[in-house]
Amino acid sequence: MTRDTTEGLLSPSTKALTIGLVMVVTLIAFEALAVQTSLPVAEKHLGDLSIYGWTFSGFTLATLIGIACIGQLSEKLGTYRPMLIGIILFGVGLALAGSAGSMPVLVVARIIQGVGGGAINAVGYYSVARAYGDEIRPKMMATLTSAWILPSLIGPYLAGYIAQTFSWRYTFLGVLPVAIVTAFVVLPALSKVDRDRLPSTHLAHERTSNNFQSTPRPDLETVVLISPNSHQLIWSPLFLFVGVAAVLVGSSAKNLFGMAAISGVGIVVVGLALRWLLPPGVLGKSPGLLGALLVKFLTFLSFIGVEALLPYTLVAIRHKSPSYAGLVLTVSALSWAGAAWFQTRYLAKYGYRISVSLGLALIALGDLGVAALLSNSVPTEVAFLAWLIAGVGIGFAYPTTALAGIQACSQSSPASGISAMQICEVIGGALAAGLGGSALSWTTYLRDGPRPALLANDILGILAALTCSFVAFMLPSVTTSSSADANYPGVDR
Numbered sequence: 001m002t003r004d005t006t007e008g009l010l011s012p013s014t015k016a017l018t019i020g021l022v023m024v025v026t027l028i029a030f031e032a033l034a035v036q037t038s039l040p041v042a043e044k045h046l047g048d049l050s051i052y053g054w055t056f057s058g059f060t061l062a063t064l065i066g067i068a069c070i071g072q073l074s075e076k077l078g079t080y081r082p083m084l085i086g087i088i089l090f091g092v093g094l095a096l097a098g099s100a101g102s103m104p105v106l107v108v109a110r111i112i113q114g115v116g117g118g119a120i121n122a123v124g125y126y127s128v129a130r131a132y133g134d135e136i137r138p139k140m141m142a143t144l145t146s147a148w149i150l151p152s153l154i155g156p157y158l159a160g161y162i163a164q165t166f167s168w169r170y171t172f173l174g175v176l177p178v179a180i181v182t183a184f185v186v187l188p189a190l191s192k193v194d195r196d197r198l199p200s201t202h203l204a205h206e207r208t209s210n211n212f213q214s215t216p217r218p219d220l221e222t223v224v225l226i227s228p229n230s231h232q233l234i235w236s237p238l239f240l241f242v243g244v245a246a247v248l249v250g251s252s253a254k255n256l257f258g259m260a261a262i263s264g265v266g267i268v269v270v271g272l273a274l275r276w277l278l279p280p281g282v283l284g285k286s287p288g289l290l291g292a293l294l295v296k297f298l299t300f301l302s303f304i305g306v307e308a309l310l311p312y313t314l315v316a317i318r319h320k321s322p323s324y325a326g327l328v329l330t331v332s333a334l335s336w337a338g339a340a341w342f343q344t345r346y347l348a349k350y351g352y353r354i355s356v357s358l359g360l361a362l363i364a365l366g367d368l369g370v371a372a373l374l375s376n377s378v379p380t381e382v383a384f385l386a387w388l389i390a391g392v393g394i395g396f397a398y399p400t401t402a403l404a405g406i407q408a409c410s411q412s413s414p415a416s417g418i419s420a421m422q423i424c425e426v427i428g429g430a431l432a433a434g435l436g437g438s439a440l441s442w443t444t445y446l447r448d449g450p451r452p453a454l455l456a457n458d459i460l461g462i463l464a465a466l467t468c469s470f471v472a473f474m475l476p477s478v479t480t481s482s483s484a485d486a487n488y489p490g491v492d493r
Helices: 015-037 039-046 054-077 080-098 103-131 137-146 149-165 176-197 201-206 220-224 230-252 256-277 287-317 322-350 352-372 382-408 414-446 451-474
Strands: none
Touching: 015 039, 015 054, 015 080, 015 103, 015 137, 015 149, 015 176, 015 287, 015 322, 039 103, 039 149, 039 287, 039 322, 054 080, 054 103, 054 230, 054 414, 080 103, 080 176, 103 137, 103 176, 149 322, 230 256, 230 414, 256 414, 287 322, 287 352, 287 382, 287 414, 287 451, 322 352, 322 382, 352 382, 352 451, 382 414, 382 451, 414 451
């Protein structure tokens, strides 16, 4: 039975679900964005700087596994049980991370968190498609997107303050009670959605008869934006995880043969995974989409890679507090949001290429400022200016690339293009942080201290941004009204 499209988000029938979904998305956002300011303190206590980058890469890659392996169960089992599995995994990851006695345990905990977080996100968006009417569904999607704003603004500072005042462990353990309360709010609401929407056993049997007309339900792939082939949907994210892991492990190998062999195998496995994940022929149908995919990948490589290690630079190298690093990230979040608003209203008329190229140039300038922080003669206040500039850059480039990709494949399959772009985001973000961690492992091996590795990571970000500013000219040259109005979940941070 379909919800009344005239109901609001907080009407009696949807109030509990709306509140519960906003709570779970906020939790995921906090763990994805905020804890990076507490992780330098964790590394100081746990050691193993060589795998520090995996605390970010593992979480990012694992979200895709959660989306595919658990999220797709919503089609068969309803939303209650997959959400329960996701929350349990997320909670286990929180508890394990908060009690970790070594860095490898913390990395495993972050991977478990990522699997649970990916499942929660997928089931959450799927439940929106099932439980809300056509008129209020866009409002709910916007509400869930907005649930990332508060964690990005106050989360890094709050996590840093907790880490320096109490313990870094509380940035994980302190979230666990909130996760439990959230489960008690959202799970009963999802159970009610399943009772309203899922057919009973005898009705399910009658579905096969010609006399039974079931209420159409959205396919999961339209919500999580992943290829619909079921066995590939399960195995390809696992292959992608293993392949990227092999590339990162290979880049940390201390001899040329090991580096080439392990990384080579990883590249082959990633290629196989992408062949399954990317819809068939998606690149050949639109040359402009190839540009959008490359821009997505390089943008995340240039921005996320530097941002992941920026708190470490400020805390471990320049001896600032974790809350200080959190304020730097907050400034970036604000400039990101402001630049995205400005770009939509004032830069869009100049076309995609100008907006993206300008944005990438600003990211390169921000990365250069972060690299300068490695010199003790440079005031640490430069971090605020540098990452404000980088935030403006990502605000210009990120949503514009999404819209350009949608326009490029608008005549074939927009959903396929969005799926491909999200996959490139995952790979770019995971490799960005992981390669920085690999550089740190080399520094540990050579006993040169972390500064050379951090400098190499910043230089990689600069080169990726500059390269991307030229790749941007592969994008469609002009905007269209249809693409400008496109609804792409995730355009806003």
